[in-house]
Amino acid sequence: MNKISLIGWTEFKRLFNSPLAWSILAILQFILALMFLLLLDGFIVGIQNEGVGKELSLGVTDVVVSRIYLWAGVIMLVVIPILTMRSFAEERMNKTLALLISSPITFTQLVLGKFTGLLMLIVLIVAMVSLMPLSLSLGTSLDYGRIATSALGLFLLLGSFTAAGIYISSLTSQAMIAAISTFGLLLLFIVLYMSGTSSTSASELFIYLSHISHFFSFTDGMLNSRDIIYYLLFTVLFLVLTIRRLDNQRLGA
Amino acid sequence: MPSKLLVQAHHLHRYYDQHHAVNDVSISLHKGEVLGLLGPNGAGKSTTMKMLTGNIAPSSGSIEIAGVNLLENALSAKQQLGYLPETPPLYSDMRVVEFLRYCARLHDIPKAKVTSAINQVLAQCGLEDMQKRLIANLSKGYQQRVGIAQAIIHQPSVIILDEPTVGLDPIQIQEIRSLIRQLSKHHSVILSTHILQEVEAVCDRVHIISAGKTVFVDTLETLKNYSDDDLPASASLEQIFTLLVSQGALQGGADE
Numbered sequence A: 001m002n003k004i005s006l007i008g009w010t011e012f013k014r015l016f017n018s019p020l021a022w023s024i025l026a027i028l029q030f031i032l033a034l035m036f037l038l039l040l041d042g043f044i045v046g047i048q049n050e051g052v053g054k055e056l057s058l059g060v061t062d063v064v065v066s067r068i069y070l071w072a073g074v075i076m077l078v079v080i081p082i083l084t085m086r087s088f089a090e091e092r093m094n095k096t097l098a099l100l101i102s103s104p105i106t107f108t109q110l111v112l113g114k115f116t117g118l119l120m121l122i123v124l125i126v127a128m129v130s131l132m133p134l135s136l137s138l139g140t141s142l143d144y145g146r147i148a149t150s151a152l153g154l155f156l157l158l159g160s161f162t163a164a165g166i167y168i169s170s171l172t173s174q175a176m177i178a179a180i181s182t183f184g185l186l187l188l189f190i191v192l193y194m195s196g197t198s199s200t201s202a203s204e205l206f207i208y209l210s211h212i213s214h215f216f217s218f219t220d221g222m223l224n225s226r227d228i229i230y231y232l233l234f235t236v237l238f239l240v241l242t243i244r245r246l247d248n249q250r251l252g253a
Numbered sequence B: 001m002p003s004k005l006l007v008q009a010h011h012l013h014r015y016y017d018q019h020h021a022v023n024d025v026s027i028s029l030h031k032g033e034v035l036g037l038l039g040p041n042g043a044g045k046s047t048t049m050k051m052l053t054g055n056i057a058p059s060s061g062s063i064e065i066a067g068v069n070l071l072e073n074a075l076s077a078k079q080q081l082g083y084l085p086e087t088p089p090l091y092s093d094m095r096v097v098e099f100l101r102y103c104a105r106l107h108d109i110p111k112a113k114v115t116s117a118i119n120q121v122l123a124q125c126g127l128e129d130m131q132k133r134l135i136a137n138l139s140k141g142y143q144q145r146v147g148i149a150q151a152i153i154h155q156p157s158v159i160i161l162d163e164p165t166v167g168l169d170p171i172q173i174q175e176i177r178s179l180i181r182q183l184s185k186h187h188s189v190i191l192s193t194h195i196l197q198e199v200e201a202v203c204d205r206v207h208i209i210s211a212g213k214t215v216f217v218d219t220l221e222t223l224k225n226y227s228d229d230d231l232p233a234s235a236s237l238e239q240i241f242t243l244l245v246s247q248g249a250l251q252g253g254a255d256e
Helices: A004-013 A020-048 A060-084 A086-093 A099-103 A107-136 A144-169 A175-197 A205-211 A212-221 A225-251 B043-054 B074-078 B096-106 B113-126 B140-152 B169-182 B196-202 B220-224 B237-255
Strands: B004-017 B019-030 B032-036 B060-065 B082-083 B158-162 B188-193 B205-211 B213-219
Touching: A004 A107, A004 B096, A020 A107, A020 B043, A060 A086, A060 A144, A060 A175, A060 A225, A086 A099, A086 A144, A099 A107, A099 B019, A099 B082, A099 B096, A107 A144, A107 A225, A144 A175, A144 A225, A144 B188, A175 A205, A212 A225, A212 B082, B004 B043, B004 B096, B004 B188, B019 B032, B019 B043, B019 B188, B019 B205, B032 B043, B032 B196, B043 B060, B043 B158, B043 B169, B043 B188, B060 B074, B060 B158, B082 B140, B096 B113, B096 B140, B113 B140, B140 B158, B140 B169, B169 B188, B169 B196, B188 B196, B196 B237, B205 B220, B213 B220, B213 B237
Parallel strands: B019 B213, B032 B188, B032 B205, B082 B158, B158 B188
Antiparallel strands: B004 B019, B004 B060, B205 B213
């Protein structure tokens, strides 16, 4: 446990030694802030006026809050591969992996440590994204429960992205290849969802397999144990695959 | 000299696909000695060292470090090991002290003792003035020293150095060699190299491998007095080495 947090914390700090984490956080916040402005503007000018006097109408949480989390999830499809490519591919490229492998730590501790380090950054990202909807509380009343489930959903979604990215990073020694393949894999799950929902070839299975479909219930304010378990399984699966992959590599298989 | 065996590796084999990179190599290291692992490029030196440090597993064979089986009980065996690979494994975005603190904690040095352990290796490796510097900004020689510092910070009984002087200038080479000699007072060292002067300068015993096979293991003195029909009476170390290596390569070739 000690080693996991040691590796995690060091990895997290190292992210900020280079401009990478800083620029990712800045750009992400800038883009999402613009989106937020657009959504908010659309709500104030359009929906809010139309909804006056009607019994059933969309509130600001429906229009602005849940969509900003959705957009954050979509943008992170591109960002997570850039973060995870460092985990093993870059270490291999710089020949620094020997340091960790020669140390008295297990592969499980190593992989969980790397994962924890990135999870810390993800917590930071989710917190920064959440600041935007929370700022609306200055002017209106908000559905805090829904913001909480959306934030949890985004955290679980990004955690699953990260686990997949770490696995792919463990397959290669080219950081760029790791990033592109991870992006491809994450996108594949989106395509799976699109093909599952298309009018001609709709398939429940495809929708179920896709990671993004399980995110919608969170942004709708639902805590569905089925969706939570999906993300946990997805994450654990890829982390176990990573551990096995590293061990196989040592054996030369 | 009946002394404690710190490294006992028996009948190591390692295949890379079809390529038999290490073929039946057995290595032993006594307490307090410097063993030179010698061989031409591609002879299997680095592969052997990676196996000894648990970075790759041997296809067959057994390894014991200070009486602990590396393959079965990797964690406690690795605590006895310090390893400097061919390329020093340094995070160039960290500062020297920060990096060494991380290495110390990875090797289970208790928090209270980390600072004193760091100060000790900084002094040993002549890094005191560099401790606040970013590793990326250090010269190759200093990076190599940080690499050695990383390998000895937990006071391991066995230190394994893979070509520690490659790419350094003559003065730096001298410094690293005297550092290695110093280390051999308290640790046992395995050192790989293809430079004969280095072996003469620091090693007590020599282990020559060629094409993945052991061709010679004995003290440096014995190597110097090695005689063979193909050699002139007062052969230089270089001539002896070349002969042994070429014989080994022929043997290795005949086996394939």
